[in-house]
Amino acid sequence: MSLSPELISYLESLPEPHILFDRGYRILAANAAYRRAFSPEGSALGRTCYAVSHRFEAPCDESGESCPLARARESGRRERVLHLHHTLHGEAYVDIELTPVRDASGAIAYYVEKMQPLGSVRASEGGERLIGRSEAFRSLMALISxxxxxxxxxxxxxxxxxxxxxxxxxxxxxxxxxxxxxxxxxxxxxxxxxxxxxxxxxxxxxxxxxxxxxxxxxxxxxxxxxxxxxxxxxxxxxxxxxxxxxxxxxxxxxxxxxxxxxxxxxxxxxxxxxxxxxxxxxxxxxxxxxxxxxxxxLPALRERREDIALLAEALLGRLAPRRALALSGDALARFAAYDFPGNVRELRNLLERAALLCDGARIELSHIDQAMESCRPWRAGGENPGAQEASPPAATTLAALELAALDEQLRRHHGSRAELARRLGISERSLYRKLRALRATQASDNGTPKESEPG
Incomplete structure (x- = not known):
């Protein structure tokens, strides 16, 4: 079925990005607003919507995303979802509204998709924007949209x-x-x-x-x-x-x-x-x-740990735009195991201190240790800075704090050690080394002999 000039003209008149595609996900038309935001020179035409928007090789519902077309096919009515799309300016959250278009017999012939980017949100870029990719963050974005x-x-x-x-x-x-x-x-x-x-x-x-x-x-x-x-x-x-x-x-x-x-x-x-x-x-x-x-x-940072690396990268770009600073794997692992009672604001402060302590292009674990040392009494005492005087914390060193955080992660984690290492952003070898240190500390606290260190 060929597209009528009236339908093409209607799409072009719409101020928001719109595309029209068939039941096989193939994009048949894209208006000027879409081309400006997502696809220059009409390069999306003839390609599938999931390949253009997500770089997927299969439809969204087969690739871990909610697919509005699949939902509209089942419900027969307009559907709305929030998606993370590739744009000409990087990845961005986009509010999707998909409407089935029926032919003279009443059967669905096409789908029209309207896209509305969320202006103050980014998947991974810097600036004074909301940043994240975690499930908790995406749920928040869906409510905002x-x-x-x-x-x-x-x-x-x-x-x-x-x-x-x-x-x-x-x-x-x-x-x-x-x-x-x-x-x-x-x-x-x-x-x-x-x-x-x-x-x-x-x-x-x-x-x-x-x-x-x-x-x-x-x-x-x-x-x-x-x-x-x-x-x-x-x-x-x-x-x-x-x-x-x-x-x-x-x-x-x-x-x-x-x-x-x-x-x-x-x-x-x-x-x-x-x-x-x-x-x-x-x-x-x-x-x-x-x-x-x-x-x-709004989820706490400890509820969206997957976003810490993205946030750290964006914050460093804002704090030291001329230095191209990056975090080492061990430094990132320390952040991933920490609960951040001050949330993103505390992450920003720690990164700013670490950046000032670092002379090179990479912030190492030692810089993070030194940055965290200055606020250790407050962190150990909770929200009340004087609480530690009444009840001294058991963990009195940064190494002990890290092991305590790792112990907490172990209690919460029910999968494999490989999955835990990926979650913490460290290698399995580093994880096993830290686990040996944790077991040795616990054995010492219980008065039992330490395990021998394997060669």
């Missing part, structure tokens, strides 16, 4: 240092408000007396020092997104005023009786347990329900 085009309020929950600010930016840039401002309110840094003025603005003479009228952050965000970072730190009195804004879209400047309106999308974030705060009377339940229309949990 779902909620970003809407106006729903989003509550980002996760530990400090997991990148909540970057996720908020990704949501904003994936929305219809991307051309309007993303305004950040750092709730943790504002006192109760300054919060209302910062958020809503004030009139001249409203309070001592208000020598001129001043617009607030709500006005600055009009038409765009207001990001309330660390929303759990807002006082109860200010929570009432924020609730009024969310319910009615209206507010008043401090010192004014004039009611103003704003068109806002609210994204908020916290590392606190808001449910416990509600139970304790420290957070309003009605405000919580306004904020948590679409909750997103």
């Amino acid at each position: 779902r909620v970003a085009p809407s106006d729903a309020s989003v509550l980002l929950r996760g530990e400090s240092g997991t990148g909540k600010g970057l996720v908020a930016r990704a949501i904003h840039e994936g929305s219809n408000r991307a051309s309007r401002p993303l305004v950040v309110v750092d709730c943790a840094s504002l006192t109760e007396s300054s919060f209302e003025s910062e958020l809503f603005g004030h009139e001249r003479g409203a309070f001592t020092g208000a020598s001129a009228a001043r617009a607030g952050l709500v006005e600055a965000a009009d038409g765009g997104t207001l990001f309330l970072d660390e929303v759990g730190d807002i006082s109860l009195a200010m929570q009432i005023k924020l609730l009024r804004l969310l319910e009615s879209g209206t507010w008043r400047r401090v010192g004014s009786t004039e009611l103003r309106r704003a068109d806002l999308r609210i994204v908020s974030a916290t590392h606190r347990d808001l449910h416990s705060m509600i139970a304790d009377g420290r957070f309003r339940q009605d405000l919580f329900f306004r904020l948590e229309v679409f909750p997103i949990h």
Whole structure:
């Protein structure tokens, strides 16, 4: 069946990248937006979609990916998935929407696929972007791609240092408000007396020092997104005023009786347990329900260890762009076995210290050891820097910390030693050497003789 000129013209008129392919996955047409982003000079025509987008030799569902065509063939309706695609600028996460096209008899003849790249996300590149390939990261991206085009309020929950600010930016840039401002309110840094003025603005003479009228952050965000970072730190009195804004879209400047309106999308974030705060009377339940229309949990770095190497590479490129620094295998293995209580922020700090300690082009394990040494008392004591005084940690050296981390990995791992070595990013020989050291340490702690070292 030949393609009609009207169908080709329709595809070309669409601003987003679109392709049309047959039941055998063969690309029959690609519009200009697709060619600019994915395939110059129409080089995708005649090839299969999975070969062009993924470099696969078989369809996605036979290569470990979710295949929208297979799902549409089964359901007979439009399907949507998030895929990692090859583009002219490297790999990128792309929101896929596939629609079956039926012929006069009602049978599916073609499929039209619309692609929407997630602008603030990368699979492996640097810059101030979300980076990752792990399953936990991809699940996070799928939620972002779902909620970003809407106006729903989003509550980002996760530990400090997991990148909540970057996720908020990704949501904003994936929305219809991307051309309007993303305004950040750092709730943790504002006192109760300054919060209302910062958020809503004030009139001249409203309070001592208000020598001129001043617009607030709500006005600055009009038409765009207001990001309330660390929303759990807002006082109860200010929570009432924020609730009024969310319910009615209206507010008043401090010192004014004039009611103003704003068109806002609210994204908020916290590392606190808001449910416990509600139970304790420290957070309003009605405000919580306004904020948590679409909750997103951000995984800790220890929940996405597969991304550590990608993150380290990108962070080093940002921290020392002229040096082309790389991590040695042993240095990367140390990171892979470490739980990073400070998450990506802690990884960045360790890499910056190690880069300053390194004179060559490769950061070795010794540089990582030295970088970690400066924060060892804090890590050993947990979140409270003084905790170690009340309960001294059992592991008092970096070597002991590494062995303790390896012991924890062994308890969690149920596969082969070869699989564990691959997961840690080290050779099997290095793994066995570390296991011998672990057994020797445990034997010493138990008062039993050490095993003889094999030759």
